[in-house]
Amino acid sequence: MNAIMLSFQVATLATLFSFLGGISFGKWFSKKSFPGKSVMETVLLLPIVLPPSVVGFLLIIVFGRQSVIGQLVESIFHQPIMFTTSACVIASTVVAFPLMYQSVKTGLESVDSTLEDAARVDGATEWETFRFISLPLAQKAVIAGVVLSFTRAMGEFGATLMFAGNIPGETQTIPLAIYVAMDAGNMTLAWGLVGVMVMFSFLLLTIIQLLGRKA
Structure with a gap:
């Protein structure tokens, strides 16, 4: 139960940070051309x-105790960042951000520029144009x-294991708990956690399919 609650908390925060970053970078990269844009996008x-x-x-190199x-x-x-809940959030945000950014950028690029003009x-100011014209028209992509992003953050395993560790109640998310349960031979717990992940992921992907049909 702790792993489930922690996963939802971490995924929620990671999605929030990814949303804020995705909106900012998506707006910037969708409408502007400048030297080095392709390189910067590749990094993101x-x-x-x-x-x-x-x-x-x-x-670890960027946020470790030697950095x-x-x-x-x-x-x-x-206290250090590593092996804390904050480390889980950072790892999940990093892997979820590209999905948010790409979706937002694609949605904003599809907005008719004549409406913005x-x-x-x-x-209208640039902010008002973005807030009341561009963003609402791109809301399905957002x-x-x-x-x-939420689904990806919920399923994050490798980066979290290396950067945050596998501490029950502190950094042990659902994927890590599944790994531990399998290693211990506790198939009942493993199946229960797998079931939670599958059902939740199925629900979220169904939402995306419904949004696509309405687009």
Whole structure:
């Protein structure tokens, strides 16, 4: 039960951070061209294709106790980032963000620019144009990004194991609990957790299918 609650909490926070980052970067990259854009986009999308162990390794390098960021955080909060719930959230956010970003960017690129230009002519600011024109018209893509990001965050395993560890009640999410249950031969628990993941993932993917039919 602890693993289930922790997974939902971590996935919710990771999705929130992915949403905020995806909206910001998606808006920027969907409408602007500049030198190095392709390289920057490639960096943002790398977690999709990188092995989870590589993502976990890079997170340790960036946030570990020997890094500048890690030392700064430890000096402020008097504890390292690694092997904490925060590490779970960071790992899940990193792997979920590309799905959110790609969905938001695709949705914003599909918005008719003449509608946005008309809003500007009528006196709307860039923020008002984005808030009341662009974002509502791209809402199906945004919702799909939220669903995909949440599902991906719920299923994160490799990067979390390396960066956050497998501490019951602290960093042990559903995928890690399944691994431990299988290793211990507790098939009843393993099947129960697998069932939760399958049913929840099926529900979320069904939502995406319904959104696609209404598009």
